[in-house]
Each structure stands twice: as C-alpha cells, then as structure tokens.
Amino acid sequence: MSAKPQAPTSLPDPSNLRDVLAYWMRLKRVEKGWSQERLAMECDLDRTYVSAVERSRWNVSLSNIERFAQALDVEPWMLLRPPGR
Amino acid sequence: MSAKPQAPTSLPDPSNLRDVLAYWMRLKRVEKGWSQERLAMECDLDRTYVSAVERSRWNVSLSNIERFAQALDVEPWMLLRPPGR
Numbered sequence: 001m002s003a004k005p006q007a008p009t010s011l012p013d014p015s016n017l018r019d020v021l022a023y024w025m026r027l028k029r030v031e032k033g034w035s036q037e038r039l040a041m042e043c044d045l046d047r048t049y050v051s052a053v054e055r056s057r058w059n060v061s062l063s064n065i066e067r068f069a070q071a072l073d074v075e076p077w078m079l080l081r082p083p084g085r
Numbered sequence: 086m087s088a089k090p091q092a093p094t095s096l097p098d099p100s101n102l103r104d105v106l107a108y109w110m111r112l113k114r115v116e117k118g119w120s121q122e123r124l125a126m127e128c129d130l131d132r133t134y135v136s137a138v139e140r141s142r143w144n145v146s147l148s149n150i151e152r153f154a155q156a157l158d159v160e161p162w163m164l165l166r167p168p169g170r
Contacts, residue, residue, distance in 0.1 A: 018147060066102050077162045077163075077165035082162075085160065
C-alpha cells in the first residue's frame with residue numbers, strides 16, 4: 001500500500017508558475033486522499049509525468065492543465081493562482 | 086501601417102481554455118493599442134505564433150502563458166479565468 005499522500009509543506013514561489021501549479025495539484029490531490037497514481041489514472045496520464053509536474057519539472061500545456069483541473073474538481077485558472085492572491 | 090487592433094467581438098466558451106486565453110490576450114493587447122507584431126516582439130515570440138494563439142489554434146505551455154502575462158501586465162491565472170467568473 002503506497003504511503004499516505006503528503007500535503008505540500010511550503011508555499012510556492014508566486015512568480016514561478018510551475019511551482020504554483022505543483023503546489024495546488026499536490027494540495028487538491030491530498031485533499032481527495034489520492035495517490036499520484038490515482039490522479040494519473042483519473043487524467044489518463046502517466047504517473048511519472050504527474051510526479052514530474054508536482055516537482056515543477058514540466059512545462060505543462062493548456063490541455064493537461066484542463067485534465068488536472070477536471071480530475072481535481074477545480075477551475076483551471078485556480079491551479080495557477082498563487083495562494084493568497 | 087497595420088489596421089487598428091480589434092477587440093474580441095464575442096465572449097469565449099468558458100469551458101475551452103484556448104478560447105479564454107485567446108479572448109484575454111486580444112482584449113489586453115488591444116487595450117494597450119498593440120498589434121500582434123508588437124506583442125510578439127515584447128514576448129520575443131513569432132507573430133504567426135501569437136496570431137495562432139489568438140485564434141485558439143495552439144496548446145500553449147506555462148512558460149509562454151507567463152511571457153504573455155508579463156508583456157500584458159496581468160497575472161498568468163487571469164488569462165485563463167473565463168470573463169464573469
């Protein structure tokens with residue numbers, strides 16, 4: 001059984017869109033109690049891709065932002081708004 | 086001299102992220118009185134790419150969303166929020 005999903009431990013750099021997206025993806029995923037594997041399955045994407053996006057390693061495109069937002073039940077623009085803005 | 090920049094004539098489909106981005110890019114560009122060429126220059130991107138994005142033809146990535154937002158003096162997430170939300 002995979003480890004319990006961990007919420008982000010720090011706020012993202014608001015000027016770094018990859019960090020902001022990674023932050024919200026992890027937070028919303030953990031709120032659902034999902035593993036990265038489950039989120040990847042919900043989005044029909046690869047788990048290693050989800051893991052890379054959550055480590056700010058990927059220059060994600062609109063279509064995948066839409067997939068993540070749909071699976072996580074949020075609006076796409078919310079995944080790019082720095083916390084507190 | 087290129088034609089006067091034209092504001093969008095209709096609201097975007099709120100469920101289509103490309104349409105929403107295209108709408109805001111055109112509106113913000115026209116508010117600045119910029120041509121597509123000027124916006125492309127400000128972003129160090131090609132004019133044909135800007136034109137294609139404004140016709141919802143491109144699956145834009147985070148880094149280019151950041152470039153457009155910076156050039157248009159808005160926050161990146163504002164370019165993806167459907168008008169009225």
